[in-house]
Amino acid sequence: MTLDRTTTIDGLLPTDLRRDFPYLDQELNGHPLAYLDSGATAQRPIAVLDAERAYLEHANAAVHRGASTLVGTSTTAFEEARETVARFVGAGSREIVWASNATDAINMVALGMADASAGIGGPETEIFRLGAGDEIVVTEAEHHADLIPWQRLAAKTGATLRFIPVNDHGTWSIDDAASVIGPRTRLVAFGHVSNVTGFLAPAAEVVELAHRHDALVMLDACQSVPHRPVDFAELGVDFAAFSAHKMLGPTGIGVLYGREHLLDALPPARTGGSTITTVTMESASFLPAPQRFEAGTQPVSQAIALAEAVRYLDGLGMQRVHAHEEALAGLLVDETSRVAGVRLVGPPPGSPRAALVSVDVPGVHAHDVGQFLDSQGIAVRVGHHCAQPLHRRLGLRATTRASAYVYTTADEVRRFAAALAEVRGFFGVGA
Amino acid sequence: MSDLSGLYQELILDHSRRRLGDGELAEPHATHHELNPTCGDEITMGIRLDASGTVLDEIGWTGDGCSISMASASALTELAAGAELERVRELIDGFRTMMRSQGAGEADEELLGDAIAFHGVSKYVMRVKCAMLAWVALEACVAAASADDSRS
Numbered sequence: 388m389t390l391d392r393t394t395t396i397d398g399l400l401p402t403d404l405r406r407d408f409p410y411l412d413q414e415l416n417g418h419p420l421a422y423l424d425s426g427a428t429a430q431r432p433i434a435v436l437d438a439e440r441a442y443l444e445h446a447n448a449a450v451h452r453g454a455s456t457l458v459g460t461s462t463t464a465f466e467e468a469r470e471t472v473a474r475f476v477g478a479g480s481r482e483i484v485w486a487s488n489a490t491d492a493i494n495m496v497a498l499g500m501a502d503a504s505a506g507i508g509g510p511e512t513e514i515f516r517l518g519a520g521d522e523i524v525v526t527e528a529e530h531h532a533d534l535i536p537w538q539r540l541a542a543k544t545g546a547t548l549r550f551i552p553v554n555d556h557g558t559w560s561i562d563d564a565a566s567v568i569g570p571r572t573r574l575v576a577f578g579h580v581s582n583v584t585g586f587l588a589p590a591a592e593v594v595e596l597a598h599r600h601d602a603l604v605m606l607d608a609c610q611s612v613p614h615r616p617v618d619f620a621e622l623g624v625d626f627a628a629f630s631a632h633k634m635l636g637p638t639g640i641g642v643l644y645g646r647e648h649l650l651d652a653l654p655p656a657r658t659g660g661s662t663i664t665t666v667t668m669e670s671a672s673f674l675p676a677p678q679r680f681e682a683g684t685q686p687v688s689q690a691i692a693l694a695e696a697v698r699y700l701d702g703l704g705m706q707r708v709h710a711h712e713e714a715l716a717g718l719l720v721d722e723t724s725r726v727a728g729v730r731l732v733g734p735p736p737g738s739p740r741a742a743l744v745s746v747d748v749p750g751v752h753a754h755d756v757g758q759f760l761d762s763q764g765i766a767v768r769v770g771h772h773c774a775q776p777l778h779r780r781l782g783l784r785a786t787t788r789a790s791a792y793v794y795t796t797a798d799e800v801r802r803f804a805a806a807l808a809e810v811r812g813f814f815g816v817g818a
Numbered sequence: 819m820s821d822l823s824g825l826y827q828e829l830i831l832d833h834s835r836r837r838l839g840d841g842e843l844a845e846p847h848a849t850h851h852e853l854n855p856t857c858g859d860e861i862t863m864g865i866r867l868d869a870s871g872t873v874l875d876e877i878g879w880t881g882d883g884c885s886i887s888m889a890s891a892s893a894l895t896e897l898a899a900g901a902e903l904e905r906v907r908e909l910i911d912g913f914r915t916m917m918r919s920q921g922a923g924e925a926d927e928e929l930l931g932d933a934i935a936f937h938g939v940s941k942y943v944m945r946v947k948c949a950m951l952a953w954v955a956l957e958a959c960v961a962a963a964s965a966d967d968s969r970s
């Protein structure tokens with residue numbers, strides 16, 4: 388790998404960091420790979436791959452089942468991983484529940500609330516019970532993972548689903564939120580950082596507003612936790628979700644965060660072994676959180692690997708990761724907004740945004756844009772990025788998204804913009 | 819970029835601009851809407867048969883999608899409009915076989931004519947669905963029209 392490619396934009400992150408990621412050192416269609424799809428899934432450093440393997444080679448045993456020395460070792464490693472992840476997001480370890488991914492974590496809350504609304508659980512579930520006249524609020528910019536579970540919950544309970552409107556940039560303000568959140572609101576769910584526009588939601592203000600109306604708040608933190616320091620306790624959210632595979636960790640595991648007293652009250656949507664205190668032929672009582680939610684055998688080696696990813700990020704320092712990405716975000720916007728005939732969605736240049744851009748090239752479908760970039764060794768995401776309603780609102784069907792991470796270089800961003808500038812010519816569109 | 823020219827052959831780019839058959843058909847004997855959920859590409863295909871019910875008289879479609887999917891609809895129109903239904907079924911089968919080839923072998927030029935330009939697309943696994951979109955819609959239309967003997 389040449390020095391040029393490993394040079395980071397700002398000197399904030401170590402320049403030899405890319406050596407930790409074997410995946411990045413390959414060619415795509417005869418060009419050095421420029422991996423600009425970390426918003427979809429991130430690559431994993433050797434340390435994370437090694438940690439998972441080392442656990443499997445030396446410490447793998449059934450967690451929380453049995454009393455042997457081996458089970459003691461695996462259970463300790465598993466619970467230490469939980470503590471590591473908890474500290475990373477300003478949570479207590481009883482507030483971290485393993486899920487299979489962020490989508491699953493959001494579903495756990497929606498399904499638990501549906502169960503509570505159906506009369507499952509005692510008086511402690513009152514706060515989760517919805518019915519006709521109650522309102523669930525989401526934004527028009529949500530990822531389908533933070534939309535469809537709430538559509539379902541509304542359909543099951545008779546509650547109404549309402550939408551915080553977005554403007555022509557696909558962004559929204561606390562005033563927009565205040566126009567929808569009110570006394571009937573029981574739950575507000577929104578993405579902390581949009582996976583399409585890179586917009587950073589005014590999370591603390593929304594929490595304040597929602598709590599004033601005694602509504603719960605669920606934060607989709609998929610695109611924030613990997614990229615900036617996030618402290619759920621400080622933000623005051625009631626629930627949050629994120630996925631390991633977007634933060635240098637493995638697939639197969641995600642995290643549900645919930646404030647302790649809420650998790651202890653939320654009915655577990657999935658039931659079975661490892662979640663209970665006493666079981667009779669007729670009924671079961673459940674352990675406190677997090678065990679009450681972790682039915683069946685858990686993704687143990689993935690939890691170990693996720694904790695290693697967290698240590699890797701902590702080693703870099705999330706402040707530095709964030710500063711690196713802010714610089715890349717600026718460069719992404721500068722470079723792409725200079726490309727003639729390309730529409731940049733999201734916050735206008737000059738406004739803060741995450742290190743991702745989605746663009747529309749009028750006259751050329753996103754699939755064709757992506758294919759052209761692919762032929763130049765540049766890997767991006769094309770399509771609606773699981774946000775059809777937002778694309779429809781923006782008058783688009785699909786966009787092309789470049790997203791950066793710790794290993795992304797200025798050179799890769801420039802290659803993306805340079806290739807983008809050739810797209811219309813290649814397809815014979817426009818001048 | 820030479821590697822891309824196998825995918826975006828001139829004929830394909832040409833068809834994506836000409837869009838033969840683009841436009842809703844009046845009083846179709848069968849219509850079918852087909853969606854590719856991963857990218858949102860979609861097409862609504864309509865067909866009319868001749869009085870004997872054995873010839874595909876007219877094709878009209880409306881759609882929105884990438885150059886491959888739109889070019890494929892255009893090429894399909896050129897090949898299938900005016901053809902015997904039997905031949906239309908052969909064309910659909912032949913096109914599908916070509917798209918499943920992953921770039922291997924020779925495409926059936928005798929059957930598919932210029933549409934063998936799509937042979938190159940079959941190497942791009944993520945784009946095969948784009949090329950098939952219109953053909954899947956046509957197949958459904960033909961099946962529906964053949965099953966429907968109430969046609970006057």
Ligand SMILES: Cc1ncc(COP(=O)(O)O)c(C=O)c1O
Binds near residue numbers: 530580607610641
């Ligand atoms: C904002 C946002 N929410 C939710 C998800 C869903 O994450 P997962 O597919 O890992 O469950 C994603 C990623 O695709 C995302 O970007």
